Amino acid sequence: MSNAHLEISHVSIEFPTPNGPFKALDDVEMTIKEGEFVSLIGHSGCGKSTVLNIVAGLYQTTTGGVILDGKEVNEPGPDRAVVFQNHSLLPWLTAYENVELAVNQVFKGKKTKAEIKQWVEHNLSLVHMEHAMHKRPDEISGGMKQRVGIARALSMEPKVLLMDEPFGALDALTRAHMQDSLIEIQTRLNNTVIMITHDVDEAVLLSDRIVMMTNGPAATIGDVLDIDLPRPRDRVGLADDEHYNHYRAEVLKFLYERQRKPEELVA
Amino acid sequence: MSARAESVMGGFGWKRFLSIGLRFKDINWSEQLRLMITKLGVPLVAIGIFLVLWGGIASQIQTSLGQLPGPIKVWEQTVTLFDEHKQERLKELAFYERQEKRNVAKLANNPDAEIKIRPYTGKPTFFDQIITSVLTVATGFLLASLIAIPLGIICGLSNTIYTALNPLIQVFKPVSPLAWLPIVTMVVSAVYITDDPMFSKSYLNSAITVTLCCLWPTIINTTVGVSTIDKDLINVSRVLRLGWFTKVIKIVVPASTPMMFAGLRVSLGIGWMVLIAAEMLAQNPGLGKFVWDEFQNGSSNSMARIMVAVFAIGLIGFLLDRIMLMLQRAVSWDKNAVLR
Numbered sequence: 001m002s003n004a005h006l007e008i009s010h011v012s013i014e015f016p017t018p019n020g021p022f023k024a025l026d027d028v029e030m031t032i033k034e035g036e037f038v039s040l041i042g043h044s045g046c047g048k049s050t051v052l053n054i055v056a057g058l059y060q061t062t063t064g065g066v067i068l069d070g071k072e073v074n075e076p077g078p079d080r081a082v083v084f085q086n087h088s089l090l091p092w093l094t095a096y097e098n099v100e101l102a103v104n105q106v107f108k109g110k111k112t113k114a115e116i117k118q119w120v121e122h123n124l125s126l127v128h129m130e131h132a133m134h135k136r137p138d139e140i141s142g143g144m145k146q147r148v149g150i151a152r153a154l155s156m157e158p159k160v161l162l163m164d165e166p167f168g169a170l171d172a173l174t175r176a177h178m179q180d181s182l183i184e185i186q187t188r189l190n191n192t193v194i195m196i197t198h199d200v201d202e203a204v205l206l207s208d209r210i211v212m213m214t215n216g217p218a219a220t221i222g223d224v225l226d227i228d229l230p231r232p233r234d235r236v237g238l239a240d241d242e243h244y245n246h247y248r249a250e251v252l253k254f255l256y257e258r259q260r261k262p263e264e265l266v267a
Numbered sequence: 268m269s270a271r272a273e274s275v276m277g278g279f280g281w282k283r284f285l286s287i288g289l290r291f292k293d294i295n296w297s298e299q300l301r302l303m304i305t306k307l308g309v310p311l312v313a314i315g316i317f318l319v320l321w322g323g324i325a326s327q328i329q330t331s332l333g334q335l336p337g338p339i340k341v342w343e344q345t346v347t348l349f350d351e352h353k354q355e356r357l358k359e360l361a362f363y364e365r366q367e368k369r370n371v372a373k374l375a376n377n378p379d380a381e382i383k384i385r386p387y388t389g390k391p392t393f394f395d396q397i398i399t400s401v402l403t404v405a406t407g408f409l410l411a412s413l414i415a416i417p418l419g420i421i422c423g424l425s426n427t428i429y430t431a432l433n434p435l436i437q438v439f440k441p442v443s444p445l446a447w448l449p450i451v452t453m454v455v456s457a458v459y460i461t462d463d464p465m466f467s468k469s470y471l472n473s474a475i476t477v478t479l480c481c482l483w484p485t486i487i488n489t490t491v492g493v494s495t496i497d498k499d500l501i502n503v504s505r506v507l508r509l510g511w512f513t514k515v516i517k518i519v520v521p522a523s524t525p526m527m528f529a530g531l532r533v534s535l536g537i538g539w540m541v542l543i544a545a546e547m548l549a550q551n552p553g554l555g556k557f558v559w560d561e562f563q564n565g566s567s568n569s570m571a572r573i574m575v576a577v578f579a580i581g582l583i584g585f586l587l588d589r590i591m592l593m594l595q596r597a598v599s600w601d602k603n604a605v606l607r
Contacts (some may be wrong), residue, residue, distance in 0.1 A: 058502055076505040088499035092521045092600030101517060105507045138601070156507075 005034040005192055006160055010064035011054060024050050026218035027064070030211060032160075035190045039203040041251060042213030042222075043259065048196045051213075052162050055194060056082050068159060078106045081153035083163040087145040089137045095148040096133040099123055099155050106156045123155040124148070126185055143174040147181070154185070163195040167202065176235065179205060187232055200255070204247045205233060212254045222259055225250055336571035341578070344571040352392040359387045393557060393572075397579060400553035403470060404542045404587075407477025408535050414478075415485035415534070416527060420519060422486065423493020440483040444476050444541040448549055451475045469551035473542060480541040484533035492526025493519055521600060528595040535591055539584045554580055 011028040014021040024047045032038055040048045053059040055066050057076040066073040073080070081102075089098045099120045107116060124133050127147035137145050146166060153161055166182075167175040179202060186193065186206075197203050203210045207227050214222040227247055229238070238244040322337035329335075336344075370382040391399070422429040455471050500522060504514045546555025558576050561569045 056502075056506065058505060076502070077508055078506060080506070082502070082506050084499050084502070086499060088497070088503050090500065090503070090518065090521070102507055105509060105513075136600070 004031045005036075005069065006032040006055070006194075007067040008032075008051070008055065008064075009067060011051070011061050011066065012063045013050060013054065013059060014062045023218045024216060025054075026220050028220055030221060030224070032192060032194070034192055037186060037191075037193045037195070037206055037208045039207040039210045040194065040196045040213060041198065041200070041203050041210055041255070042219070043215055043255065044198065046213045046216050047219040048213055049164055052082075052164050052194060052196055055160065056080050056162050058082075078102070078156040079159045081156045081158035081161055083146070083149050083153045083161070083166045085165045085168050087137070087142075087149040089145055089148055089152075091137050094134045094136050095124060095129055095140070095144075095151075096120060098137075098148055099152045102152045103155050119155065123151040126154060126188075127151045127181060141174075143170050143178055146170065146178060150182070150185075154189070154191075159192065161191045161193045163193065165196050165198065168198070175199075175202070180235070182206060183232060200248055200251045203251060204229075204244060205235060205238065210247075210251060212251065212259070215259055223254055330570070332565055332570055333567045336574055340571045341574045344568055345575050347568075348393040348572065348575060352394045355389055355392045358389060362387045362389075391552060393576070393579075396552060396554050396557045397583065399470075400542060400546065400555070401583065403473045403546075403551075403553060404477055404535075404538050406470075407474040407542070408481050408538045410474065411478040411481030411534060411538070412485060412531060415482045415530075416489055419486045419489025419527070419530070420493050420515060420523070422490040423523065424515075424519065429490060429494070436483060436486060439479075440487070442479075444480050444545055445548055447476050447479050448472070448545055451479070452549060469549065472549055473545050473551045473553065476545045477538045477542050481534040481538040484537065485527070485530040488526045488530025488533070489523060492523030492530075495526075496522045524598055525595075525601065528591065528598070532588060532591045532595070535587055536584065539580075539587060543580055 008028055008030050011025060012023065013025045014023045016022075028051060030038075040051060042048050050059060054061055055073065057066075057073050057080065060074070068079065089095075090101070093101065100116070103111075103116050103120050103123075107119070111119060121130065121133070124130055127150050129144060129147050129151060132140050132144060137148070140148075146169075150163075150166065153163075167178050170178060183206065185191075195203075195206065204227060210225040210227060211221055212223045212225065213219050225247060229241075229243060229247075318338045322339070325335040325337040366384065370384070373380045373382055418432075422432055452472050455468055455475065459468060459471060496519065500518055504518050509517065542553065543555040543558070545551065546553035547559045548555075550556055550559065554576055558573050561572045561576070
């Protein structure tokens, strides 16, 4: 079990509602190795984000728990940095200041002023944002904001990087561009990543493993697909690849045959 | 839309007119003429119609103090009030000169003579009263802001404190300043006892009454602003494990600044209205007292002088709001927001 970096163990969560408790997740179980890239895919409302928020420590489980490097996770912390879907940059700070806020908080007393500056700039250059470092979020495009959000998360040197549909709000071309950037960063840094997505191509292209979730309520893991494609991966080269298309088809079958949306079944 | 909003915001769109000069060659003359007519002409015509209607109606109304003053009479009194102010200043200057001469002469006769310097005690002019009122409202408003902003932030962050304070806020909010005034007067007289008062009691009475009425809009707006901060931003602070104070300074205050300023502007507007009423009722120096004194005076010019005060009160209220708007623009991070 030495390679069990992050363990999500029998996690269930209930939310109180006026009509009694609502069970959102039921017995979610998975183990993630260090440096592994795992995607969570499923229909909207199936509780993908809830899983991520539990790992982040923003939600508390009802039963079960999350263990990171042998320690149980109970509250949020910079060792599990989150990239939020809508970037969540502070709109009154520049890109640089947004990253700096995180760096100052995490490396307080550990880095000198000059080192902090260098580290902020290094992380912004990882996401190719050095040219617009001193612009504020309302002055840059959606894709650029998301890059800064990623830089902020990376700058905390997290043990696990949590991404909640990071490219969901971007147009298709920008999204492809961002995925390529993420592949590049992942090749260099080899982070442990959990990413939520509803985009099948994105999941297959980026992941080592795709975790497919059943529909809620009481959602759980329906199936797990290991993606055994060589890295670095190239989107154009893979477009005709037999294995790639097989994996794609597997996920599509799960989503549209085995786990159709309940409202579609009624119709 | 944005150009339109810009020129509406800037009053007469002076920025637009300035930029004309820079690109003199490529001016679209008919467009500029149209803009000129809509931005300057329309308000001027409206003001003209107002003055004519006012004059016409005023001439039909006879009161015990004579005819209701029209625009011309009010303008005459404006000039008179200005002259009175200048004369009063001259008198003051002359008084001090006489005193100085007297003291010098006294000292020349006897170097050990005890000299007295008495302050001038002439009656405050219209403009003195304006200054008193503006200082009073500024004091009351600042005091209210110092209390209301922190309180609003705490209410916005803690649902328990909000639930505890909300009934009190809701009950005190609609209370008229005139109801507060007697209580404030009695409390100030009882509590503020000193041989060497830094502030006069009347000044404190007015300022505190303004404070009591200025508190509520700022508290309520700040609370709403703080409690509606984007949940993701709060999550960011949780993931970063920001301390309570850092969170408030780095995230809560900047995020709620727009709502805070909306509240501050309403507060200042209310404060200015409240102050005039308080000054009238309590005979505290200021524009309100000026109006009341003129009313009691009952000369044939009184009504015109009161009308001058009415316009002055309106203009100052407008200026105060513009100052707040300028401050709001200066501190606002959302440069796309249309503030007016």
